[in-house]
Amino acid sequence: MASPALQNSLDTRALPGASDLKRALVDVLYRRQFGALLILGIGTPNQAPGDNMRQALKVLNSIVIPAPDSFRIAKNKIAVLFDADGTRIQEIPPSLPTAIAEQIGHRVSCGGIKISSEDYGLQPQMSEIIFSTAQCVLARAKQHAIPQVIWLTEKSAEDASYLTDISLNFFREIARINAARVQRMTLESRTDFLTGLYNRRGFEAVFTRMVRRANRNGKPLALYYIDSDSLKAINDSKGHNAGDRFIADLAQVLSDMLRGSDLLSRLAGDEFAAVVENTPRARAYAIARRLNRAVDERTEGTISIGVYHGVPESTEDALKKADAALYRVKNRGKNDIELADPI
Numbered sequence: 001m002a003s004p005a006l007q008n009s010l011d012t013r014a015l016p017g018a019s020d021l022k023r024a025l026v027d028v029l030y031r032r033q034f035g036a037l038l039i040l041g042i043g044t045p046n047q048a049p050g051d052n053m054r055q056a057l058k059v060l061n062s063i064v065i066p067a068p069d070s071f072r073i074a075k076n077k078i079a080v081l082f083d084a085d086g087t088r089i090q091e092i093p094p095s096l097p098t099a100i101a102e103q104i105g106h107r108v109s110c111g112g113i114k115i116s117s118e119d120y121g122l123q124p125q126m127s128e129i130i131f132s133t134a135q136c137v138l139a140r141a142k143q144h145a146i147p148q149v150i151w152l153t154e155k156s157a158e159d160a161s162y163l164t165d166i167s168l169n170f171f172r173e174i175a176r177i178n179a180a181r182v183q184r185m186t187l188e189s190r191t192d193f194l195t196g197l198y199n200r201r202g203f204e205a206v207f208t209r210m211v212r213r214a215n216r217n218g219k220p221l222a223l224y225y226i227d228s229d230s231l232k233a234i235n236d237s238k239g240h241n242a243g244d245r246f247i248a249d250l251a252q253v254l255s256d257m258l259r260g261s262d263l264l265s266r267l268a269g270d271e272f273a274a275v276v277e278n279t280p281r282a283r284a285y286a287i288a289r290r291l292n293r294a295v296d297e298r299t300e301g302t303i304s305i306g307v308y309h310g311v312p313e314s315t316e317d318a319l320k321k322a323d324a325a326l327y328r329v330k331n332r333g334k335n336d337i338e339l340a341d342p343i
Helices: 004-008 018-030 050-063 086-090 096-104 118-122 126-143 161-189 200-217 231-238 240-257 281-298 315-332
Strands: 034-042 070-074 077-083 108-113 149-152 221-228 263-266 271-277 303-310 337-339
Touching (some): 018 070, 050 077, 108 126, 200 271, 281 337, 315 337
Parallel strands (some): 108 149
Antiparallel strands (some): 034 077, 070 077, 221 271
């Protein structure tokens, strides 16, 4: 039944427009409550809609749809958004276009999309894709002069040949978006939010490949286990915002001193790790010295570094030896470096 406001005034110009529909779509997708989007085309764009649109809306509401969910998206088009409660969707009779056409004396076409998925709410692009796809289905219904409501569903490509290309394009877009989403989530799960460096998970994945490569080619790598000597003091004296700035500065300095092909990671609060492949022992030691000096000169703190050099038996073996070297540095006074196996 139509709302009292609609019964008093069936002025379709008062309906929300296309931009309102897109905002409503974003909201319902975000809440994972998308059920369907139906678009009705009344006559042709060249015809003055006038009373025809008002009468169409009256019939529409008398059959199933309350006014608050209706949107006038063009001069001769009304869109209706349904949430995931399937009751109202099931009440839409296939003969809806014919029922409206009999009342207004103009041809009516109805097309929409009825594919619900929780994943839609995670994709900001989905509102645009659903809206444009529903418009394509409506256009196809008009093109073939189909007197019933035409839905794009999971099986549309099987049930209606004239929807095959639309269905394929729709699911191709979903696949593309989901692939990008997986890639983004994988990246985010391996990235430290403060510094943009690899986190521990990302470090372990890349370091494992480096260790395998070193074992295959017999070329040594250098692993630097780095710990800040100053973060706690900065947090205590200046607050955690200052501590975060120090960590970000520290990450930038370390990054500046290493090559793009080298691995750099923030493992935990003030712990970093770096890996340089295919490097002689003397050069590995010199790099550690440069890192230590650069941090001392360019930040308000210092670092201690434990260095493993060689072809590791495993990632755990290299990390254990570098950590032991770092522990020795900390015990003797900090702001220095230590090789796991002295020269």
